[in-house]
Amino acid sequence: MGITTVLLAALLAGTGPSASSAAARYEASIAETPPSSGESTLPTFTQDRLAEFVLTDAKDVTGAKRIVFAADGPDLVVVAFLSTTCPIANASVPEIRRLHKGVKEVGGRLVAVHPMLGTTAESAASHAKERRLEMPILLDPEQRLVREFKGTVVPEVFILTRSGESWTLRYRGPLDNLYAEIGRRRRNATQAYAREVISQIVSGRPVSITRRPAVGCLIEKVAP
Amino acid sequence: MSDREGGALIGFGLVAMLVILGRPVQDAEPEADTLTIDPPTWNGQIGAIIETRCVTCHAPGRSGPFSLTTIEAVRNRATFLIDVIEAGRMPPWLPKTGKFQHQRVVPDAEVSAIRRWMAGGARIGEGPPDVLTAAVDEEFRAGLVLEMPAAYEIPEESDPAWHSGELDVHGVNFPIGNSEPLKIRAIRHVPAAPQSMRVAAFAFDTSGAARYLDDRDPRVGFLMGGDAGLRPVGADGVILTGSGDFRLPAGFHLPVETGSDLLVQFQYQPTGKVERLKERIELEFVPENEGSSALRWLPLAVGRVEIDAEQVATFTSQTVVLEGAVDLVGLSPRALEICTSMRVDAVLPSGDRRRLLNIPDWDHHQRESYIPVSPIRLPAGTALVASFDLDNTSGNPRNPDDPAAAIRRGRRTGILNVIIHVAAVDPAFDDDLVSAGDRISRSLMRR
Numbered sequence: 001m002g003i004t005t006v007l008l009a010a011l012l013a014g015t016g017p018s019a020s021s022a023a024a025r026y027e028a029s030i031a032e033t034p035p036s037s038g039e040s041t042l043p044t045f046t047q048d049r050l051a052e053f054v055l056t057d058a059k060d061v062t063g064a065k066r067i068v069f070a071a072d073g074p075d076l077v078v079v080a081f082l083s084t085t086c087p088i089a090n091a092s093v094p095e096i097r098r099l100h101k102g103v104k105e106v107g108g109r110l111v112a113v114h115p116m117l118g119t120t121a122e123s124a125a126s127h128a129k130e131r132r133l134e135m136p137i138l139l140d141p142e143q144r145l146v147r148e149f150k151g152t153v154v155p156e157v158f159i160l161t162r163s164g165e166s167w168t169l170r171y172r173g174p175l176d177n178l179y180a181e182i183g184r185r186r187r188n189a190t191q192a193y194a195r196e197v198i199s200q201i202v203s204g205r206p207v208s209i210t211r212r213p214a215v216g217c218l219i220e221k222v223a224p
Numbered sequence: 225m226s227d228r229e230g231g232a233l234i235g236f237g238l239v240a241m242l243v244i245l246g247r248p249v250q251d252a253e254p255e256a257d258t259l260t261i262d263p264p265t266w267n268g269q270i271g272a273i274i275e276t277r278c279v280t281c282h283a284p285g286r287s288g289p290f291s292l293t294t295i296e297a298v299r300n301r302a303t304f305l306i307d308v309i310e311a312g313r314m315p316p317w318l319p320k321t322g323k324f325q326h327q328r329v330v331p332d333a334e335v336s337a338i339r340r341w342m343a344g345g346a347r348i349g350e351g352p353p354d355v356l357t358a359a360v361d362e363e364f365r366a367g368l369v370l371e372m373p374a375a376y377e378i379p380e381e382s383d384p385a386w387h388s389g390e391l392d393v394h395g396v397n398f399p400i401g402n403s404e405p406l407k408i409r410a411i412r413h414v415p416a417a418p419q420s421m422r423v424a425a426f427a428f429d430t431s432g433a434a435r436y437l438d439d440r441d442p443r444v445g446f447l448m449g450g451d452a453g454l455r456p457v458g459a460d461g462v463i464l465t466g467s468g469d470f471r472l473p474a475g476f477h478l479p480v481e482t483g484s485d486l487l488v489q490f491q492y493q494p495t496g497k498v499e500r501l502k503e504r505i506e507l508e509f510v511p512e513n514e515g516s517s518a519l520r521w522l523p524l525a526v527g528r529v530e531i532d533a534e535q536v537a538t539f540t541s542q543t544v545v546l547e548g549a550v551d552l553v554g555l556s557p558r559a560l561e562i563c564t565s566m567r568v569d570a571v572l573p574s575g576d577r578r579r580l581l582n583i584p585d586w587d588h589h590q591r592e593s594y595i596p597v598s599p600i601r602l603p604a605g606t607a608l609v610a611s612f613d614l615d616n617t618s619g620n621p622r623n624p625d626d627p628a629a630a631i632r633r634g635r636r637t638g639i640l641n642v643i644i645h646v647a648a649v650d651p652a653f654d655d656d657l658v659s660a661g662d663r664i665s666r667s668l669m670r671r
Contacts, residue, residue, distance in 0.1 A: 090497070092496065093380070131497050217304055
C-alpha cells in the first residue's frame with residue numbers, strides 16, 4: 001500500500017515535527033498494526049479515474065464545472081455527501097463546518113456534493129447560503145460520483161489521500177455519532193469521527209477505524 | 225405482588241356507583257379492495273394515501289423537514305419513505321394499542337400499494353399529476369390568543385452546558401389575568417419555526433410560580449429545569465407539533481381559575497441552524513350555556529429516580545386508587561430521554577386488568593396527549609399504575625451522558641410521569657379530585 005509521504009510533507013511543512021519523521025512514525029505504526037484494523041485493504045482509485053469527476057458548481061451562476069480530484073490539487077480530499085432537506089444531514093451542518101475548517105487548516109480540500117434526486121443549483125446554493133456552508137457546493141445529478149464510492153445515504157463523508165498517482169479511501173462513514181439510527185439522535189455528538197481521522201492522518205498515526213456505517217436519508221437511485 | 229401493595233393509596237372519599245365498562249375499541253381495518261388495483265397510480269390512490277398520512281406535516285410551513293405535495297417529491301425519495309414507514313418511525317405515533325384521536329398509522333395495504341406503485345414505474349394515471357394540499361386546519365373558535373412578546377433564539381445545535389436537568393426546553397409564562405373562571409375546550413399551538421418545535425406542554429397556574437421564574441430570567445421566557453409549583457406541565461395537555469389541536473370531547477373542559485397564567489413548556493430540537501421561536505397559543509372556550517364537566521389531573525409518577533450507570537431498570541409509579549367513578553378523557557406521558565418503553569394499567573375492582581396505554585418505543589420528541597375516541601369510564605375501586613423501563617447504558621444512543629452516569633433525581637411530580645385527565649362521574653366526587661393532584665404531587669416531593 002502506498003504511504004502518503006507526499007501528503008505529509010505538504011501538510012506538515014513548517015509546522016511541528018518534520019515531515020520525514022512524521023512519515024517514519026507513520027510507517028512504523030502501520031507495521032505494528034494488525035491487518036484487521038483495515039488500512040491494509042482500503043479501496044484505491046487512480047488519479048486518472050477520479051479526474052473524470054467534473055461536477056457543476058451550484059454557487060456559480062454560470063454553472064461552472066469543478067474537478068473534484070485535480071491532478072495539481074492537494075493530496076487530501078474530503079467529499080461530504082449532503083442534502084438540502086434531510087434532517088439528519090442538516091443537523092450535521094455545524095459539524096461539517098468544523099470539519100471543513102480542520103481540513104483547510106492542514107492544506108486539504110473539502111467539497112460538499114449533492115446526490116439527491118431533484119436537487120437544483122438554486123436549491124443547493126440557497127441552502128448553502130442559509131446554513132453558511134462556505135466550501136464548494138457541487139451537484140451530482142447523475143449520481144456518478146456517489147456510485148463510484150458506493151454511497152447510499154446522506155450525510156456521509158469520504159476521506160481520501162493521494163500518494164503518487166493513487167488515491168486511497170482512508171475513511172468512509174458518518175461525521176460523528178450524533179445519530180445511532182434514524183430517530184435515535186444523541187442530544188450532542190460525543191465523537192467527531194471524521195475530524196479524528198484527519199488528525200490521525202496528519203499526525204502519521206494509522207486510521208484506527210476506516211469504515212463506519214453512515215446513518216441518514218437513503219439516496220433514491222436515478223432510473224437506469 | 226399485587227399492584228395495590230407498595231404504592232400509596234390515595235383515597236378520595238367514597239362514592240359508590242355501578243358502572244358498565246365500555247369495551248375496548250378495535251382498530252379499524254383498512255379498506256383493502258380499493259388498494260389492490262394494479263399497478264396503482266398517483267392520481268388513483270397513491271396521492272390520496274400520502275395526502276392523508278403525511279402531508280399534514282410534510283408541506284411547506286409545516287413541521288416535516290421536506291414537502292411531499294408533488295409526485296416528484298415522493299418519487300425522489302420513495303424507497304426511503306417506505307423504509308421509515310415500515311420501521312414504525314413515520315408518521316410519528318407512539319402508542320401500540322388503544323384507539324385515540326389523531327391516531328396516525330399507515331395500514332399495511334397502503335404501504336404495499338406505495339411499494340407496488342414504485343415497482344410499476346411510479347405512474348401518474350389519468351391527466352396531469354395531482355398536487356396535494358395540506359388539510360385545512362380543523363375548525364377552531366379562538367376565544368383568547370396569547371403571544372410571546374419577543375422571539376427566543378435557539379442555537380443550531382444543543383449545548384450540553386446549557387441546561388441542568390431537562391434539555392432543549394424553554395418555559396414561557398403567558399399571563400391571562402382573567403377576572404372570572406374560564407372553561408377551555410381546546411388549545412391550539414401555532415409554532416413560529418415548526419421544524420424545530422417538537423412539543424408544547426401546558427399548565428394553568430394560579431400559584432404565581434411560573435410568573436416568578438419568568439420575571440427572574442432576563443430573557444423571553446425562562447430556563448426551565450422542572451415544574452413550577454405543584455402542578456406539572458402537561459397537567460392541562462400536551463401537543464406534538466403537526467398533530468393538530470388539543471381538543472377535549474364534548475361535555476368536558478379544562479377549568480381555569482380567576483387570575484390565572486398559562487405556563488407552557490416548549491421542547492425543541494435544534495435543526496442545524498439558528499431558529500427564532502415566537503409562539504402563539506390560542507384557547508377555545510366551551511360555548512355559553514353548554515353543560516360540561518371539569519377535568520382534573522392525577523399524576524401516575526415516580527417521585528425519585530435512582531439508576532446507576534450501565535444499568536437497565538423498571539420503575540413503577542405510586543398506585544392511585546379511585547374511590548369514585550371517573551371518566552378518563554386523556555393520558556399525557558412524560559419521561560426522561562433514557563426511558564425506552566412505558567405502560568399504564570388499570571386494575572378494575574373485578575380484578576381484570578386493562579392496559580390503557582402501551583408505548584413500546586418511547587421517544588420524548590414525539591410525545592403528546594392521548595385522548596381516547598370515547599372517554600373510558602373507570603369504576604370506583606379502580607387502581608391505576610404506570611411503569612417505565614429505563615436504559616442507562618452507554619450503548620443507548622438517547623443517553624445524554626456518554627459514558628453513562630448515575631442518575632439520582634427526585635423532583636416534584638417526577639420525571640417519569642403519566643398524567644391522567646379525568647372527570648368525576650358523580651359531581652360530589654369532584655371536590656376530592658380537585659385536591660388530589662396537588663396532594664399526590666406533595667407526597668411525591670417528600671420521597
